Amino acid sequence: MKELAMTLPARLLLKGRQRLSGNLLLQTLLVIFITFVMFGPLLNLLIWTVAESWYFPHTLPNQWGLKYWYQVFSPYSDVSSSLLTSIFIAILSVVVCLLIAIPAGYALSRRGMPFRVLFMLLFLIPQAFPNLTVYMNIARIFYQWGLNGTIAGVVLVHSVHGLMYAVWICVAAFSSVDPLQARASRNLGAGPIFTFWHIILPQASPGIIAAGIFVFLESLDEFTGTFFVGAPEITTLPLLLYNASMSGNYQISSITALILLVPSILFMLVINKFMRPEMLSKMGK
Amino acid sequence: MRLSLKYLLLVSPAALMIVVLFLYPLGFSLISAFTSKTQQFTLEHFSKVLTLYSNDILFTVLIVLISVALLAVISITLSAVITLSPCKPVVRALAFLYRLPLFIPFIVAAQMMRTFLAKNGLMNNMLVATDWVTPMDTVSWLGWKGIIITFVWKQLAFATLLICGAMASLEQAQILAARNLGASRPRILFGIILPQVMPAIGVALVLSTVVMMSVLSVPLMIGTGSPTMLTVDMAFRVNSYGDYAVANALGVISLMICGALSWFYLRHSLRQKGGE
Numbered sequence: 001m002k003e004l005a006m007t008l009p010a011r012l013l014l015k016g017r018q019r020l021s022g023n024l025l026l027q028t029l030l031v032i033f034i035t036f037v038m039f040g041p042l043l044n045l046l047i048w049t050v051a052e053s054w055y056f057p058h059t060l061p062n063q064w065g066l067k068y069w070y071q072v073f074s075p076y077s078d079v080s081s082s083l084l085t086s087i088f089i090a091i092l093s094v095v096v097c098l099l100i101a102i103p104a105g106y107a108l109s110r111r112g113m114p115f116r117v118l119f120m121l122l123f124l125i126p127q128a129f130p131n132l133t134v135y136m137n138i139a140r141i142f143y144q145w146g147l148n149g150t151i152a153g154v155v156l157v158h159s160v161h162g163l164m165y166a167v168w169i170c171v172a173a174f175s176s177v178d179p180l181q182a183r184a185s186r187n188l189g190a191g192p193i194f195t196f197w198h199i200i201l202p203q204a205s206p207g208i209i210a211a212g213i214f215v216f217l218e219s220l221d222e223f224t225g226t227f228f229v230g231a232p233e234i235t236t237l238p239l240l241l242y243n244a245s246m247s248g249n250y251q252i253s254s255i256t257a258l259i260l261l262v263p264s265i266l267f268m269l270v271i272n273k274f275m276r277p278e279m280l281s282k283m284g285k
Numbered sequence: 286m287r288l289s290l291k292y293l294l295l296v297s298p299a300a301l302m303i304v305v306l307f308l309y310p311l312g313f314s315l316i317s318a319f320t321s322k323t324q325q326f327t328l329e330h331f332s333k334v335l336t337l338y339s340n341d342i343l344f345t346v347l348i349v350l351i352s353v354a355l356l357a358v359i360s361i362t363l364s365a366v367i368t369l370s371p372c373k374p375v376v377r378a379l380a381f382l383y384r385l386p387l388f389i390p391f392i393v394a395a396q397m398m399r400t401f402l403a404k405n406g407l408m409n410n411m412l413v414a415t416d417w418v419t420p421m422d423t424v425s426w427l428g429w430k431g432i433i434i435t436f437v438w439k440q441l442a443f444a445t446l447l448i449c450g451a452m453a454s455l456e457q458a459q460i461l462a463a464r465n466l467g468a469s470r471p472r473i474l475f476g477i478i479l480p481q482v483m484p485a486i487g488v489a490l491v492l493s494t495v496v497m498m499s500v501l502s503v504p505l506m507i508g509t510g511s512p513t514m515l516t517v518d519m520a521f522r523v524n525s526y527g528d529y530a531v532a533n534a535l536g537v538i539s540l541m542i543c544g545a546l547s548w549f550y551l552r553h554s555l556r557q558k559g560g561e
Contacts, residue, residue, distance in 0.1 A: 133536030
């Protein structure tokens with residue numbers, strides 16, 4: 001009896017160790033699989049940007065070179081002009097979004113705000129509906145208003161898309177401002193506007209900058225809305241990518257995709273430092 | 286002026302923008318789907334949709350269901366390994382890898398997959414290099430398989446982020462207690478962690494469904510024509526015929542598909558809460 005009691009834990013330990021090493025093998029395989037899945041498409045994109053010709057059955061391009069890079073960055077190419085259009089539209093969208101979202105975010109972060117939950121829900125609605133239907137009808141309404149195919153129309157569409165993120169991030173930014181400092185400033189005789197500019201806004205600025213970057217990226221990457229409202233007069237980078245890819249020019253479309261890809265990955269890496277998954281866990285509760 | 290009135294004034298531009306540029310077009314689409322040219326109530330647009338596009342509706346539903354199921358399995362597996370694995374390098378590597386596609390736009394993902402999954406893409410070439418298939422047996426993965434792969438690839442980051450976050454914010458004491466009582470890791474996962482993170486999984490999957498139902502670039506660039514997803518049909522209807530009524534009827538159907546999934550999720554989570 002005693003002997004059995006002695007060997008049972010030992011046997012269990014041995015079994016446990018075997019299972020652990022089996023698990024470790026499975027986990028390593030999982031890491032390798034995910035690495036392949038995540039980097040495979042990226043690698044393929046990178047190869048296409050420096051491939052001059054690549055066709056079946058060649059495993060790798062049969063001619064490498066930077067010919068298409070010169071083409072893309074020549075001053076007369078479509079890419080540089082649509083890159084400028086894209087950046088111009090993105091900056092305008094950021095300005096429009098922040099002008100609207102900063103006051104809204106400030107008001108929504110106050111306790112005296114009436115119907116607070118209702119307004120927060122209103123800014124969530126665009127996430128809950130498939131937005132293609134909406135873009136289609138915006139295009140129809142803009143057609144009547146003469147905004148179709150104009151920069152202003154595209155900026156408006158991008159701003160609506162970015163607005164909900166901007167408002168939510170701004171609410172979070174203003175909520176984290178220390179209320180005692182604002183009260184102290186008012187007690188010392190500063191007016192409400194002076195207090196807002198000099199006490200509240202500087203403290204909320206990291207969040208506001210984050211919101212701005214986010215809106216900028218969203219606008220840079222937006223395809224569906226521009227497809228309906230902007231095309232064919234306005235060509236942003238995603239539209240150019242789409243047209244190049246559909247006409248089979250994979251080099252140009254891959255280089256364009258790379259231009260769009262770099263800021264997205266950089267932003268992910270930067271935000272990775274500040275963003276802990278625990279922060280997002282409040283969603284869904 | 287009263288303070289609350291001031292706050293309402295500050296919010297009004299943003300609220301107005303959402304109402305005019307989101308709710309108004311949304312309402313517009315609902316009305317236009319149900320009215321005939323003579324401004325009367327009609328269901329003729331829907332009967333036209335059913336005769337022309339019933340295959341595409343089925344195709345869309347299948348694509349979304351398969352993608353959501355795959356997404357659930359893979360993101361839960363990843364989150365579970367990240368939460369429970371004792372091996373720190375594995376956790377760190379996975380935590381970095383899964384986030385990569387988080388901000389990559391769908392159009393870039395579509396372009397990458399268009400080359401990666403093609404007959405001469407890197408995926409087939411790697412399979413050939415490992416001698417699993419011969420060059421002549423390779424098939425193009427574009428089409429419905431490609432659409433699913435792209436959706437899962439892109440949404441994996443978002444879904445895993447939400448689910449992993451929910452798992453990380455659970456009380457560690459519960460997991461430790463279960464382990465002390467001799468529960469194995471799979472047992473801890475299915476008995477303790479999963480029931481508590483169900484709401485996060487539900488939200489991640491419902492939001493991913495909405496995203497999949499509104500992406501135009503992926504089915505356009507990866508799909509092979511017919512059958513195709515409802516988003517492509519809508520764009521085609523508008524751009525080629527200017528036929529907003531039928532396009533809006535399709536939009537209502539895609540809303541209904543999303544609504545059905547959200548309803549399923551809500552009912553499930555409410556029933557769980559009622560049972561507690």
